[in-house]
Amino acid sequence: MEDQARMMSGLVGLSGLSQVDVGDHDAGRKQHSLGQPQQDIGDILQQIMAITDESLDEAQARKHALNCHRMKPALFSVLCEIKEKTVLSIRGIQDEDPPDPQIMRLDNMLLAEGVSGPEKGGASAAAAAVAAAAAGGSPNDGSIEHSDYRAKLTQIRGIYHSELEKYEQACSEFTNHVMNLLREQSRTRPISPKEIERMVGIIHRKFSSIQMQLKQSTCEAVMILRSRFLDARRKRRNFNKQATEVLNEYFYSHLSNPYPSEEAKEELAKKCAITVSQVSNWFGNKRIRYKKNIGKFQEEANLYAVKTAVDAASVSSQASQANSPATPNSGSPGSYSRPNTGHAHPGLHPTNGEGLFLNPPLQPQVDTQHRATLLTGCYEELPGGTLFPPHCLHVDSGWQDSTDPPSLTPPHGAPGSVHSDTSN
DNA sequence: AGTCATGATTTTCA
DNA sequence: TGAAAATCATGACT
Numbered sequence: 001m002e003d004q005a006r007m008m009s010g011l012v013g014l015s016g017l018s019q020v021d022v023g024d025h026d027a028g029r030k031q032h033s034l035g036q037p038q039q040d041i042g043d044i045l046q047q048i049m050a051i052t053d054e055s056l057d058e059a060q061a062r063k064h065a066l067n068c069h070r071m072k073p074a075l076f077s078v079l080c081e082i083k084e085k086t087v088l089s090i091r092g093i094q095d096e097d098p099p100d101p102q103i104m105r106l107d108n109m110l111l112a113e114g115v116s117g118p119e120k121g122g123a124s125a126a127a128a129a130v131a132a133a134a135a136g137g138s139p140n141d142g143s144i145e146h147s148d149y150r151a152k153l154t155q156i157r158g159i160y161h162s163e164l165e166k167y168e169q170a171c172s173e174f175t176n177h178v179m180n181l182l183r184e185q186s187r188t189r190p191i192s193p194k195e196i197e198r199m200v201g202i203i204h205r206k207f208s209s210i211q212m213q214l215k216q217s218t219c220e221a222v223m224i225l226r227s228r229f230l231d232a233r234r235k236r237r238n239f240n241k242q243a244t245e246v247l248n249e250y251f252y253s254h255l256s257n258p259y260p261s262e263e264a265k266e267e268l269a270k271k272c273a274i275t276v277s278q279v280s281n282w283f284g285n286k287r288i289r290y291k292k293n294i295g296k297f298q299e300e301a302n303l304y305a306v307k308t309a310v311d312a313a314s315v316s317s318q319a320s321q322a323n324s325p326a327t328p329n330s331g332s333p334g335s336y337s338r339p340n341t342g343h344a345h346p347g348l349h350p351t352n353g354e355g356l357f358l359n360p361p362l363q364p365q366v367d368t369q370h371r372a373t374l375l376t377g378c379y380e381e382l383p384g385g386t387l388f389p390p391h392c393l394h395v396d397s398g399w400q401d402s403t404d405p406p407s408l409t410p411p412h413g414a415p416g417s418v419h420s421d422t423s424n
Numbered sequence: 425a426g427t428c429a430t431g432a433t434t435t436t437c438a
Numbered sequence: 439t440g441a442a443a444a445t446c447a448t449g450a451c452t
Contacts (some may be wrong), residue, residue, distance in 0.1 A: 141450095236430070236448045237431080238431075239431080280441095281433090284443095288443065291442090292443095324429090
């Protein structure tokens with residue numbers, strides 16, 4: 001019996017080499033309950049402590065001695081019996097963990113943001129999504145910001161993958177190490193495959209919690225990057241002077257119907273080096289602000305009326321010199337006329353427009369030579385020196401349907417190269 | 425710091 | 439779905 005106890009203490013000591021709990025406590029407890037004197041515990045502990053001082057060779061030799069001990073088979077069977085009675089330590093352990101919803105959420109998020117998943121599609125898709133969300137920002141530095149965003153996302157992606165790889169490598173290394181250890185120990189004490197499995201599960205759970213932290217940090221980083229990028233679109237930059245002029249020219253020359261069609265918006269956007277949505281914003285703001293305070297915009301309106309009239313006159317005189325003036329604005333290169341005529345925005349404007357305009361023919365229509373002439377003539381007829389009558393607007397019902405198709409005015413003084421100063 | 429102008433966003437509506 | 443209206447946010451100016 002003394003031999004057996006010594007052997008057991010040796011076994012416990014050996015198992016102490018591993019920092020992993022492999023059921024040694026059960027053995028220790030059982031040993032105590034088998035009636036061993038209390039002081040033996042002290043001996044065992046001493047041996048456990050002593051084993052750390054032993055060299056590897058000594059430990060191996062000791063292990064070998066234990067394995068060759070004549071009582072070893074007997075001890076092994078006793079341990080098996082003990083094990084049988086203590087399977088409860090294994091019982092109740094869930095074999096299969098349901099997938100953690102938190103990890104699933106993080107995974108989905110990382111996939112959507114282009115951090116995990118296929119390299120190319122993911123990152124560029126996310127960048128495209130952000131680009132789309134940021135539509136309305138300046139096209140110039142927008143591309144810079146997009147590339148900046150992409151670069152940062154790639155950086156995050158790189159760090160995430162390298163860290164993930166490290167974790168996975170460490171996890172598999174540690175798992176292998178523990179499994180080898182357990183397999184080796186299984187020669188001296190009973191270790192069921194299920195126990196090994198359980199141990200592997202514990203290790204994987206530990207590592208997956210670390211991975212979750214990594215995923216969480218990565219998600220946070222992407223969110224911060226994203227919010228920073230998207231916040232940039234709120235940063236307002238004034239359009240440059242030329243862009244404002246172009247927009248104002250269109251607005252005041254189509255004051256009767258300041259609703260540019262999609263094509264016109266695209267043309268304007270191109271001319272002003274801004275996006276179509278910015279053009280829409282501008283017209284939306286302009287209409288509402290003009291309507292709210294017509295008086296304030298009177299001077300501006302006059303200014304652009306004169307400007308467009310003068311430009312139209314000069315354009316038409318050039319055209320008459322060079323060509324037949326019969327159809328001065330049709331089909332000529334640079335013409336901004338649109339093919340569709342009539343109601344460009346059916347249903348968008350109130351239908352009660354009849355009689356809203358006190359002087360509809362006075363609308364500055366500079367699309368044709370005749371209209372330009374008419375326009376300049378009209379100014380003289382206007383009383384009180386008011387060049388641009390605000391009457392074309394019915395405040396309650398908005399703008400009347402124009403008899404004139406919404407077309408862009410000829411590119412008077414069109415800026416060949418408009419640069420956004422904003423850099424907006 | 426206060427004010428105004430103006431581009432962008434959000435809400436509401438037809 | 440696009441426009442109106444309200445609101446936010448920022449730049450420029452004083």
